[in-house]
Amino acid sequence: SHFEESSDFANYFCTYGFLYHQKQMLEDQRRMTAYHDAVMKNRSHFEGKVVLDVGAGSGILSIWAAQAGAKKVYAVEATRMSHHAARLVAHNGLADRVQVIQATMEDLELPEKVDIIISEWMGYFLIREAMLDTVIRARDKWLKPGGLMYPSHAKMFIAPVFNEETWQKHGAYTEAMSEWNRFTKDTKATYGVDMDCLTPSYRNEQREYYMGNGHWVEFGVQDIVGTTSCFYEFDMHTVTIEEVTNVNRPFQCTVQIDTKVSGFVGWFSVEFNGSAENPASVRVDLDTAPGLGYTHWGQQFFILYPPLHAQKGRVICGDIAVKRQKENQRLLELQMTHRVVRPAKDGTLPAQGDDAPVTSKWLVP
Amino acid sequence: SHFEESSDFANYFCTYGFLYHQKQMLEDQRRMTAYHDAVMKNRSHFEGKVVLDVGAGSGILSIWAAQAGAKKVYAVEATRMSHHAARLVAHNGLADRVQVIQATMEDLELPEKVDIIISEWMGYFLIREAMLDTVIRARDKWLKPGGLMYPSHAKMFIAPVFNEETWQKHGAYTEAMSEWNRFTKDTKATYGVDMDCLTPSYRNEQREYYMGNGHWVEFGVQDIVGTTSCFYEFDMHTVTIEEVTNVNRPFQCTVQIDTKVSGFVGWFSVEFNGSAENPASVRVDLDTAPGLGYTHWGQQFFILYPPLHAQKGRVICGDIAVKRQKENQRLLELQMTHRVVRPAKDGTLPAQGDDAPVTSKWLVP
Ligand SMILES: Nc1ncnc2c1ncn2[C@@H]1O[C@H](CSCC[C@H](N)C(=O)O)[C@@H](O)[C@H]1O
Ligand SMILES: Nc1ncnc2c1ncn2[C@@H]1O[C@H](CSCC[C@H](N)C(=O)O)[C@@H](O)[C@H]1O
Numbered sequence: 001s002h003f004e005e006s007s008d009f010a011n012y013f014c015t016y017g018f019l020y021h022q023k024q025m026l027e028d029q030r031r032m033t034a035y036h037d038a039v040m041k042n043r044s045h046f047e048g049k050v051v052l053d054v055g056a057g058s059g060i061l062s063i064w065a066a067q068a069g070a071k072k073v074y075a076v077e078a079t080r081m082s083h084h085a086a087r088l089v090a091h092n093g094l095a096d097r098v099q100v101i102q103a104t105m106e107d108l109e110l111p112e113k114v115d116i117i118i119s120e121w122m123g124y125f126l127i128r129e130a131m132l133d134t135v136i137r138a139r140d141k142w143l144k145p146g147g148l149m150y151p152s153h154a155k156m157f158i159a160p161v162f163n164e165e166t167w168q169k170h171g172a173y174t175e176a177m178s179e180w181n182r183f184t185k186d187t188k189a190t191y192g193v194d195m196d197c198l199t200p201s202y203r204n205e206q207r208e209y210y211m212g213n214g215h216w217v218e219f220g221v222q223d224i225v226g227t228t229s230c231f232y233e234f235d236m237h238t239v240t241i242e243e244v245t246n247v248n249r250p251f252q253c254t255v256q257i258d259t260k261v262s263g264f265v266g267w268f269s270v271e272f273n274g275s276a277e278n279p280a281s282v283r284v285d286l287d288t289a290p291g292l293g294y295t296h297w298g299q300q301f302f303i304l305y306p307p308l309h310a311q312k313g314r315v316i317c318g319d320i321a322v323k324r325q326k327e328n329q330r331l332l333e334l335q336m337t338h339r340v341v342r343p344a345k346d347g348t349l350p351a352q353g354d355d356a357p358v359t360s361k362w363l364v365p
Numbered sequence: 366s367h368f369e370e371s372s373d374f375a376n377y378f379c380t381y382g383f384l385y386h387q388k389q390m391l392e393d394q395r396r397m398t399a400y401h402d403a404v405m406k407n408r409s410h411f412e413g414k415v416v417l418d419v420g421a422g423s424g425i426l427s428i429w430a431a432q433a434g435a436k437k438v439y440a441v442e443a444t445r446m447s448h449h450a451a452r453l454v455a456h457n458g459l460a461d462r463v464q465v466i467q468a469t470m471e472d473l474e475l476p477e478k479v480d481i482i483i484s485e486w487m488g489y490f491l492i493r494e495a496m497l498d499t500v501i502r503a504r505d506k507w508l509k510p511g512g513l514m515y516p517s518h519a520k521m522f523i524a525p526v527f528n529e530e531t532w533q534k535h536g537a538y539t540e541a542m543s544e545w546n547r548f549t550k551d552t553k554a555t556y557g558v559d560m561d562c563l564t565p566s567y568r569n570e571q572r573e574y575y576m577g578n579g580h581w582v583e584f585g586v587q588d589i590v591g592t593t594s595c596f597y598e599f600d601m602h603t604v605t606i607e608e609v610t611n612v613n614r615p616f617q618c619t620v621q622i623d624t625k626v627s628g629f630v631g632w633f634s635v636e637f638n639g640s641a642e643n644p645a646s647v648r649v650d651l652d653t654a655p656g657l658g659y660t661h662w663g664q665q666f667f668i669l670y671p672p673l674h675a676q677k678g679r680v681i682c683g684d685i686a687v688k689r690q691k692e693n694q695r696l697l698e699l700q701m702t703h704r705v706v707r708p709a710k711d712g713t714l715p716a717q718g719d720d721a722p723v724t725s726k727w728l729v730p
Contacts, residue, residue, distance in 0.1 A: 007372035019567045020574070026560075027548060036556055063558050084563055091562035183388060191401055193428050195391075197456035198449055202384045209385070 012129070012330055017079040022058045025120070028296045032060075034286035035120065038150060038272035039064045041282035045148060045274065046070045050112060054105050054119035054138045055131060059085030059098065061118050066094045073098040074114065076105050105134050114142050118150040125214065125300045126156050126268035127322065128364050130330045133241050148278060149236035151270035156233070157289065158264045160226040160253050160316055161301070165217060166262035169303055173210040177203060207305070214300035214334065214364040219265050219290035226253040226261070226310075228289075231320055237275055245324060252317035252349070255310040255340075263303040264336070265290060302334060302362045314340050315349055318357065325363065332364035377494070377695055382444040387423045390485070393661045397425075399651035400485065403515060403637035404429045406647035410513060410639065411435045415477060419470050419484035419503050420496060424450030424463065426483050431459045438463040439479065441470050470499050479507050483515040488695075490579065490665045491521050491633035492687065493729050495695045498606050513643060514601035516635035521598070522654065523629045525591040525618050525681055526666070530582060531627035534668055538575040542568060572670070579665035579699065579729040584630050584655035591618040591626070591675075593654075596685050602640055610689060617682035617714070620675040620705075628668040629701070630655060667699060667727045679705050680714055683722060690728065697729035 015021045025031065039046060039061070047069035053062040056075035062085070065073050075085055075098055082102035089098045101108065117139055123129030139149065180202050184195040229251040234243065255261070269287035274280035288295045310316065318338030325331040338360075339353030380386045390396065404411060404426070412434035418427040421440035427450070430438050440450055440463055447467035454463045466473065482504055488494030504514065545567050549560040594616040599608065620626070634652035639645035653660045675681065683703030690696040703725075704718030 007376075011372075011376070019563060019570050023545070023548060023567075026552060032556060058560075058563075060556075060558060064556075067557065084566055087562050087566075088558070088560065092559055180388070183392060187391060191397060191425075191429075192432065193425060193453070194457055195423075195453065197452050198384060198423075201449055201452075202388075205384050 008330075011328070013079050016057065017081055019058075019081075019084060022081060022084075024296055026058060026060060028294070030288075030293055030295050031120070031286060034270075034272070034284055035061060035118075035150075036064060037282070038280075038284040039068045039118070041284065042272070042274070042280045043068045044281060045116065045278070049115040050074075051116045051118060052076065052110070052114040052138060052142055054117060054135050055121060056085050056100065057081055057120075059088050059100060061120060062098045062100075063089060063092055063094055065116070065118060066097045070097065070116075074110055075100045076103055076108060078102070078104045105138050110142055113144045114147065115144055116148045116150060117143055122154075122268065122270060122297065124216070124297060125266050125322070125332060125334075125364050126154060127244055127247075128330070128332050130324065132244055135236075136239065136241050136244075139236070146275070146277060148274055150272055151286070152236050152273045152275065152280075153271040154234055154236065155230050155269045155271075156247070156266070156322075157228050157230050157268065158251060158253070158266045158302075158320065159224045159228040159290075160255065160261045160263075160310075161219065161223045161265045162225045162259050162262050162307075163219070163223040165215075165219075165223075165301060166303055166307065169210045169215070170305070173206055176206045176210075180206075211303045211305040212362055214266070214302055214332075214362050216298045217265065217301040218294065218298045219301070221291035224265065224290060225257055225259045226255045226316065229253050232322075247320075247322040249320055250317070251320050252315050254343075255312060255314045255316065258311050259309075260307045261304060261310050261316065262307040263301055265299045265301055266334075267297070267299040300364060302336070302360070304358075304360060308340060308358070310340050313343070314354075315343050316340055317349060325365075334362045334364065336360050373695075376693070378444050381422065382446055384423075384446075384449060387446060387449075389661055391423060391425060393659070395653075395658055395660045396485070396651060399635075399637070399649055400426060400483075400515075401429060402647070403645075403649040404433045404483070406649065407637070407639070407645045408433045409646060410481065410515075410643070414480040415439075416481045416483060417441065417475070417479040417503060417507055419482060419500050420486060421450050421465065422446055422485075424453050424465060426485065427463045427465075428454060428457055428459060430481070430483060431462045435462065435481075439475055440465045441468055441473060443467070443469045470503050475507055478509045479512065480509055481513045481515060482508055487519075487633065487635060487662065489581070489662060490631050490687070490697060490699075490729050491519060492609055492612075493695070493697050495689065497609055500601075501604065501606050501609075504601070511640070511642060513639055515637055516651070517601050517638045517640065517645075518636040519599055519601065520595050520634050520636075521612075521631070521687075522593050522595050522633065523616060523618070523631045523667075523685065524589045524593040524655075525620065525626045525628075525675075526584065526588045526630045527590045527624050527627050527672070528584070528588040530580075530584075530588075530666060531668055531672065534575045534580070535670070538571055541571045541575075545571075576668045576670040577727055579631070579667055579697075579727050581663045582630065582666040583659065583663045584666070586656035589630065589655060590622055590624045591620045591681065594618050597687075612685075612687040614685055615682070616685050617680050619708075620677060620679045620681065623676050624674075625672045626669060626675050626681065627672040628666055630664045630666055631699075632662075632664040665729060667701070667725070669723075669725060673705060673723070675705050678708070679719075680708050681705050682714060690730075699727045699729065701725050 062075035121131040427440035486496040
């Protein structure tokens with residue numbers, strides 16, 4: 001299959017085998033409400049239909065699909081969680097219509113094509129975990145022409161921020177370096193080995209750790225100091241794996257106060273709109289933006305080091321690339337090139353900024 | 366090689382590539398002092414000799430070996446830490462005698478056999494990580510007849526305990542179950558799905574998590590309620606991989622007060638004695654027992670659930686088996702069968718205990 005199997009099971013699938021982990025998702029009220037509403041308020045999409053639930057986990061979405069009138073639901077789950085899903089399905093009186101199958105979606109042959117694919121495949125910053133690949137493959141192989149994707153659309157956002165969290169990371173980094181200096185002194189004094197030559201390497205390592213990784217945060221609107229850029233969006237009915245593996249897009253955010261910008265916050269939304277030919281009667285969305293309340297995804301914080309200064313009205317613009325990590329395709333690597341520019345009276349942006357463009361990199365590990 | 370390579374690098378070696386992690390070991394004063402003393406107080410073993418450092422990490426042991434007079438040291442390290450080690454060796458003026466080689470020990474050909482193998486291979490409860498296998502293989506292939514192992518001996522211990530930590534774990538387990546019950550009620554009320562049928566599975570999962578795993582602890586002598594059993598010991602010059610993969614030994618601990626026994630604490634020691642033919646001039650040991658002060662290994666706590674009652678003078682005896690986990694050979698699985706018996710006046714133990722023997726299992730994940 002597409003990922004190296006043994007390490008993928010060791011690293012990726014392992015946690016999903018635990019009820020504890022599924023429970024964390026089942027307790028995410030905004031996630032649950034969105035999927036529940038999407039299904040229950042669009043029963044006409046489900047009544048009498050054949051549904052495929054890609055990555056069924058506990059089976060919750062399959063059960064809802066059946067409760068909404070689906071004639072047959074294939075609930076496909078790679079891990080031993082499938083046993084719990086089967087039990088849950090039976091206990092809720094739906095064993096005649098929901099068939100739980102333990103399999104890697106990629107390796108599975110279904111007896112028929114399906115009318116709807118439902119899946120909760122989103123990872124941090126939308127595409128971490130690369131489960132979207134699995135859903136796209138399932139769509140290309142098993143969705144009938146004109147069939148529906150639940151969710152139907154997805155968007156990725158960033159916005160500039162200035163907040164306390166930054167100084168905590170800066171402080172932790174500084175503290176780590178003082179610690180290291182104490183350590184090298186002690187090691188030389190006590191054990192006769194001079195470790196000073198490793199100081200630059202340790203500094204790099206610690207800077208990577210604190211500034212070179214995305215951090216899970218739960219930000220509020222007050223942390224955001226500029227307009228939001230929706231830098232990427234796609235339709236689940238048509239998006240390709242190639243497209244989502246190589247996201248590289250322009251962005252621009254207008255700074256709204258005189259401020260330092262200490263980083264960017266990234267998040268996503270998905271929508272349940274149906275398709276153009278077969279739209280939802282009630283559109284539902286699940287937006288993980290700052291200020292809308294807890295989701296287990298939170299947001300990702302990408303720290304700028306050092307922070308940049310920007311005046312009200314300036315525009316931060318550039319390009320953002322979201323790629324896969326080479327060593328582990330399920331994890332992300334972000335690269336951003338940005339400059340701060342002063343828009344002309346008519347709103348057009350000059351090619352040159354006040355300062356040279358800056359390139360930053362982060363991992364979403 | 367012996368472990369499946371790609372997942373082994375993803376799961377096992379990855380952390381050792383970071384200075385942060387090496388630093389945690391380099392700051393472990395009891396570990397450092399033991400190895401430093403072992404080398405520096407036995408210079409006669411090292412002077413003019415060829416040394417192999419298996420898993421050199423930062424290169425610290427190689428540097429000491431060279432400082433103690435070794436004519437040549439091969440410092441073999443699998444991860445990119447080898448680059449830092451090479452820098453450190455050069456910076457400390459030993460590049461002419463210490464040769465750092467980035468390689469998996471198993472895959473490496475050396476130009477000559479060696480007089481001494483030094484290695485810090487110990488994991489939690491001694492044999493977690495299975496790096497001992499690597500050292501044994503290196504010994505069989507590269508140590509000259511009559512050569513020395515540093516350390517030379519190793520021992521594994523358990524003792525019965527009764528302490529606070531137990532009630533914390535019991536409490537956390539109970540709390541997790543109340544949490545679950547709230548959760549199933551909510552899920553039924555809000556989303557129309559009855560999860561009650563998964564309660565026994567969730568209970569098992571949580572019990573496994575809290576009671577079925579060894580926990581890192583730093584116990585004191587006051588936590589121990591019986592005599593210590595050294596249930597396994599071996600000579601590094603002669604031990605085989607087969608022996609350490611299938612440890613299955615009797616143990617017995619005499620209870621020293623009227624008490625509940627809420628579990629067992631497990632730890633290890635290693636000794637630097639040289640060999641029978643070529644003993645150390647100063648013997649050094651590194652003992653990670655409760656009460657001797659911090660090491661990064663701490664001890665492992667294996668909880669009994671429910672606790673057992675024992676009177677002063679009773680003997681807890683039985684068998685302890687330490688095996689590899691099937692899914693990951695570097696991790697451990699412990700099985701213990703024990704009974705509480707009243708020793709006869711002459712100290713002999715009856716075949717039958719007060720109660721039926723109990724079998725418990727734990728993972729060291
Ligand atoms: N390629 C694949 N084949 C089958 N299952 C997969 C898969 N990739 C991921 N999964 C499963 O997809 C699930 C995603 S989590 C979502 C679980 C459930 N649908 C819910 O909404 O609560 C996990 O249980 C994971 O094990
Ligand atoms: N099979 C193998 N081949 C080479 N190096 C190995 C190995 N198995 C483990 N190692 C390395 O052995 C080291 C063990 S930690 C000990 C590091 C150093 N000797 C010190 O005492 O501080 C790690 O850096 C790990 O990467």
